[in-house]
Amino acid sequence: MTKVAVLGAGAWGTAFGQVMADAGNQVCMWDIQPEVVEDIGNNHRNIARLPVVDRLPDGVTATADRAQAVAGAGIVVVAIAAQHAREALEGFRGLLEEDALVVSLMKGIERGSGKRMDQVVCETLDLDQARFAAVSGPNLSKEVATRQPGATVVASPDEATAMTVAQACTTCYFKAFVSTDVVGLEMCGSLKNVTALAVGMSRGAGYGENTAAMIQARGLAELTALGEAAGAQPKTFAGLAGVGDLVATCASPLSRNYTFGFNLGQGRSIEEATRVSKGVAEGVPTTDAVVGLGRQLGVSTPLATAMSHVLKEGLSCRGMIEELFGGPITEE
């Protein structure tokens, strides 16, 4: 039986921990909040982050002690809000087993540096890329937590690493596929959140299917162009982690990014939308990082740029759509 440490008992960290326990692993959750650790350890639930689960499997335990969490763990899963990953992981440097594999569930780009989470994780933990895997796909945590059928993609530059992680998280209701395209997976997962903000906003403002499909299709074009410029494989964008996740996130009120955008579209302020958000809406800080990355890579990012005007200058939904589609006629 493999011991798996999950760092960050948020909604997705906890749901994925349950998947790994269901797959037969011994799972130890670590969280910065003592109340969350106590709730998992004493009551077998995480009422603050994943109330939809009444009782976590017996194979899930919790600790607030960093060294204890990762001691003996063959797989260490990182599920921390992307903008805090670096500072949180600093506390684990030097504690991991020498041969442990490290898996990132995070979907975001680091503000300021423009770095993807694979870069942040490997840099911070001083990790060889062959021991790293990213997991990304259409994985709304509440649906996975209630064991609805779903799938994901595990990507690592090392095929054996991807396969080991995929086997460790495959159950009768959750199927993992493998890939070597870490860059593609990271770009898909991060950039679809920006699109989900914009689609949510258009829905909140009362627009229908045509507007949503138009924004979604342009968002896919933008993330594909940026991803390819960063070195991703084009086929990744057409798969589960690309179109698959875009469709799930842009269509569901279970998505925090969609819901954040919806609230803006309804006329709520950024502060109000943040206050009522149940968990991190990664698209908000990632929007600026995408604009910066676009500049670095020489790729135009009209959707992320329009959304950054919404987030920084309070541009309305109508204004965002005009900015996005008001330019000259171009080839699709």
Ligand SMILES: NC(=O)C1=CN([C@@H]2O[C@H](COP(=O)(O)OP(=O)(O)OC[C@H]3O[C@@H](n4cnc5c(N)ncnc54)[C@H](OP(=O)(O)O)[C@@H]3O)[C@@H](O)[C@H]2O)C=CC1
């Ligand atoms: N929810 C979902 O459906 C999915 C989410 N993801 C991605 O997974 C990642 C985590 O998401 P999710 O679990 O849902 O988010 P939550 O907001 O539910 O949880 C975020 C986690 O990050 C922790 N955290 C935040 N800041 C720090 C810090 N400075 N030090 C240590 N820990 C910190 C939080 O700790 P605490 O709040 O206890 O302080 C919490 O455990 C995100 O990148 C998200 O995009 C990917 C697929 C699906």
Ligand SMILES: O=C(CO)COP(=O)(O)O
């Ligand atoms: O990434 C997700 C689904 O795949 C979850 O989306 P949110 O972070 O918007 O909730």
